[in-house]
Amino acid sequence: MKNILRWCFKNITQKYPGSVLVFAILLSGLSIYVSLGLSYNSRMDNLLPQDLPLIKEFNEVVAKTGGSGPLVVVLEGLGQKRAPEAIRKLSNLLAEVEGAQYIDSQVPKEFLNNRQLLMLTRNELTQLESMIGGAIEYAREQLTGFSADGELFNPEKLQAFSENYQLFGEINPYHKGKNQRNYYIFVGLKGTVTDTDFTEKFVAQVQSAIDSSGLENQIPGLEIKLTGSLIVRLEENSFIISDLGNSALLAAFLVTAMILIYTRSWFSIPLIIFPLLLSMTYTFALTRLIIGHLNIISGFLVAILMGLGIDYGIHLYIRFKQELFKGRSIPGAAELAVTQVGRSGIIAMLTTISVFSILIFSEFLGFSEFGKIATLGIICAFFTYIFVFPAQAIFYDRVHWLGKPRPRLFVFKIYKLYSNTPYFLSVLFILLLVSSLFLLPHIEFEYDFQELRGDSPAADYETASTNDFGFAFSPTVMLTPKKENLFHVHQALETVREKNGERSTIGLQYSLNQFSRQEFESKKEILGRIRELFYEERNIIKLALGVARFVKFEQMLTSEPFDESAIPESIIYKLTAGDDFLLLMFSPSDKNFFNVKHVYQLSREMKDVKGILAEKNVPVSILNENLLAAEIMAWVKDKGPQAMVVAIAVVFLILILDLQSIVLAIKTFLPLITGLVLTGAIMAFFEVKLNFINIVMLPSIIGIMIGSCVYLSHHILDYSMGSTMKSLQETGSAIILSALTSLAGYASLNIAHHAxxxxxxxxxxxxxxxxxxxxxxxxxxxxxxxxxKASNIKDENNIDADIDLLDNVNDEA
Known part of the structure; x- marks a missing residue:
């Protein structure tokens, strides 16, 4: 390996340093041009295998419907008197917005009036029957004073039920919240909500239409706001893109400052930073050509590549300066640094690549794309440093008016600790390793998506608006090719909801089936029983409800079935997608999907629904982005630990092949394992949780830190056994600087808004x-x-001699 590196140095770098630099710069310019097309893709479905049935369903429904939820326009502080005029004016303006598919601002009151009972499901009608029976017994007890044993009647439950379905009042012609001065308009999109460019343009046009209406100026106290999952997604994207730029700039500044402060030499900046910047442009270009985009996991590429790539430059620079200190010429010092450090660098590169290349083969594309980019970055960084670093040193040496790098010995001054107490230190760290293993099972996983998002005004407002409206704005969308299938889908949903009780995420359902004769016939018997009970106990019911409510309830019980030919076009348009038919299922507002328990519950219930429908040969496609989130969480928790175990095994195997000794491989590898286990123990103790974003970084810690172990063990072996202290003296500083720059690169992510x-x-x-x-x-x-002990004393004397020589050089300077 050294011979190959030496040949490359003598026949390419040393002969043509200027040509190497010009070629590298021109290639970088071309890479920058190619990488201009690199984009950020926030779509969660792109993190999963595209042949997954869930993803196929997602893409099918999105292509036909545009997405899982509308844009919601909230009119806060709108009085009932001005509501019709304001809503009509705003709806007309919104209908003219390019990309608007439908404007849902009114409820078809005439079509639905006195038919509220027909909109209830069979289970809901059964609940109503039970509550009416309980109310009758309760009223009789109040009149007679006689109390029969039985379940206590809860009048608040009946009251809430009647309010949710507007049983005893006139249907409000507009979508109104619990706050009587809040009104809602729902705007459907023709494009897909996963197309960020389209949604940004669409939201801007909607906001422009709102501003042009002048309603906020005309009506005192009126505020018009936008909400819905679309707005939350756009806010999250803007935060991440902003974090990308800020973290990249901060990482570059911190790494440069750290190197300059540590080395106290301006020459360290071009020698270490310039090749790194070149390699990153190459990586960006290859990412653009091979993958085409970044995702939420690979998006923070600059900070990651700085941590991974700069190690080679630091070890080359430290060794180069130390060889100059020993009296070698600049070409001679560059050659020795490239051949000896380069050999260790190749093994470090191979071990690091092995870690990330394992991720490449993961079916979870979030891991796979991150592994590809990291692997490309490591390879680009290594070869760029091997050629550009010595080319710079030789080229600068040939420019006579430039200053020359000064020799320097970087000293790690606590070397006597090792020779005096090796057994104590070894036993101490092994005890730490063993004791830390007991804390690993206590590492927790973060399930609250709201905690991962961090502070989000848009998400907070969506939650508040959802609670006010009563149901989630983004329904679970079910798509089926035949209208008669809707009946079976409703039945399956009700079966699953009844099975799960209060835990169920299945709420209000809305489809053309509710207006069908088949649906009416399925509920006819229950309606008959309620009607019979009503007339048998009409006197006590009239007394309990009052005349107005009694009359209203009687009108609902005697109303005729829906006329399917008279269904308003607005309803048909909303509940169909081309030749397919839609069922919209709105989850209750208390089943907030920021809580992953509800996400998993929804996932389980939808699987049960599919199972029931599969037995009846009823095809259905289901869309809810929370189902993707549940799948991603499952993949990450399953594949993350597997990748970690395989990475550890592969790295250890490479060390055995390189060192050709199991004992030496264990001595090199055991500190890394101890560090990883200690990391887990610290996380468990301080309650630092894993999540589907940071879990991918666990294998990368192996990739970042195995290099330090490889460089140090190779240096020890190159000096022959017995010169451990000499190796630590010369390599320890490079390891510390490498760790500091890696910390600086990743510390830039501390400013990220996205938690x-x-x-x-x-x-x-x-x-x-x-x-x-x-x-x-x-x-x-x-x-x-x-x-x-004799070799240790000799080793310490050599180190002391080097330090004395360094002090003399400093005194002369």
């Missing part, structure tokens, strides 16, 4: 700190085991 992305920084920072400590203290102690 899930912010958590990446916390996990990786803890991992880097623990693994660095283990590499610097545990690995040398393990290699010191079995060393003779």
């Amino acid at each position: 899930g992305v912010n958590s990446i920084a916390t996990v990786v920072e803890v991992g880097i700190l623990t693994c660095t400590i283990c590499a610097l203290f545990m690995l040398p102690a393990l290699f010191e085991l079995g060393m003779s």
Whole structure:
């Protein structure tokens, strides 16, 4: 390996340093041009395999309906007197917006009036029958004073039921919230809600239409706001894109400042940073050509690549300066740094690539795309440094008016600790490893999506508006090719809802089936029983309800079935998608899908519904983005630990092949494992939770930190056994600087507004700190085991001599 690196240096880099630099810069310019088309894709469905049945259903329904929920326009503080005029004016303006499919601002009162009972499901009618019976007994007890044993009647439950379905009042012609001054208009989209460019343009046009209406100026106290999942998604996208830019700039500044402060040399900036920047442009271009986009996991590419790629430059630079200190010329020092550090770099690259390449083969595309980008970045960084770093050093040396890099010995001054107490340190870290294993089962997983999103005004307002309206704005959309299938879908939903009781996420259902004769016939018997009970106990019911409510209830009981030929066009348009028919299922407002327990409940219930329908050969496609979230969570929890275990095994195998000794491989690998286990223990102790974003970084900690162990063990072996302290003296500083720059790169994510992305920084920072400590203290102690005392004394004397020489050089300077 060294011979190949030496040949490349002598025949390419040393002969043509200027040409190497020009070629690298031109290639970077071309890469920048290619990478301009790299985009950020926020779609959650793109994180899952596209041949997954759930994804196929999702794409089918989105293509036919545009998405799972409308844009919601909320008119706050609108009085009843001005409502008709304001809603009519605004609806007309919204209908003219390009991309608007429908405007749902009014309830078809004439068509639905006195038919509220016909809109109830069979289970709901059965509940109503039971509550009416309970109310009659309760009223009789109040009149006679005689109380029969039985279940206590809850009048508040009947009151809430009647209010939810407007049983005793006139149907409000507009969509009104519990706050009597809040009105809602629903705007359907022709495009797909997953198309960010379309939705941004559409929302801007809707806002422009609202502004042009002048209603907020004309009506005192009126505020018109936009909400719905579409608005929440756009806000989240804007936060992430903003975080991308801010974290990239902060990472670049912190890494540059850290290197400059540590090395105290301006030459370190071009030698270390310039190749890194070139390699990142190559990576961006390859990402654009191979993948085409970034996702929520791979989006923070700059911070990740800085942490992964800069290690090669730091180790090359530190070794280069130390060889200059030993009296070598700049070309000679560059050659030795490239051949010796390059050999360790190749093994470090292979181990790191092995970690991320495992992710490439994951069917979970969030892992796969991250693995591809990280692998490309590592390869680009290594080869860029191997050629550009020495080319810069030689080229600058040939420019006579430029200053020259000054020799410097980076000293790690606590070396005596290892030779005096290797057994103590080894046992101490092994005890830490064993004790930390008991804390690993206590690591928790974050299930609250609202916690991952962080502060979100749009999400908070959507929650408040949903509670006011009573049902979720984004329904679960069910698509079926035949109208008669809707009846069976309703029956399946009711079966599953009855099975799950209060835990159920199945709420209000809306489809053309509710106006069908078949649906009426299925409920005719229950309606007959309620009607019979009503007339048998009419006197006591009239006394309990009052005359007005009694008359209203009687009108509902005697109303004729719906005339299917008279269904308003607005309803048909809303409940069909081309030749297919839709069923909209609205979950209760208290089943907030920010709580993943409700997401999993919805997922289970929809699977049960599908199972029931499959037995009847009724085809149905279901769309709800929360179903994607449940699937992603399942994949991450399943595939994440598997990738971790495989990565550890592959890295250990590579070390055995490289070092050709199981004992040496264990000594090199054990500090990394100890660091990883300590990271998990610290997370468990301080209640730092894993989530579907930061869990992908666990394998990357292996990739970042295995390099430190490889560089140090190779240096020890290159000096031959017995010179552990000499190796630590020369390599320890590079390991510390590498850890600091990696920390600086990931620390930039601490400013991310998105809490899930912010958590990446916390996990990786803890991992880097623990693994660095283990590499610097545990690995040398393990290699010191079995060393003779004479060799240790000789080694310490050599180090002391180097330090004395360094002090003399500093005094002369």
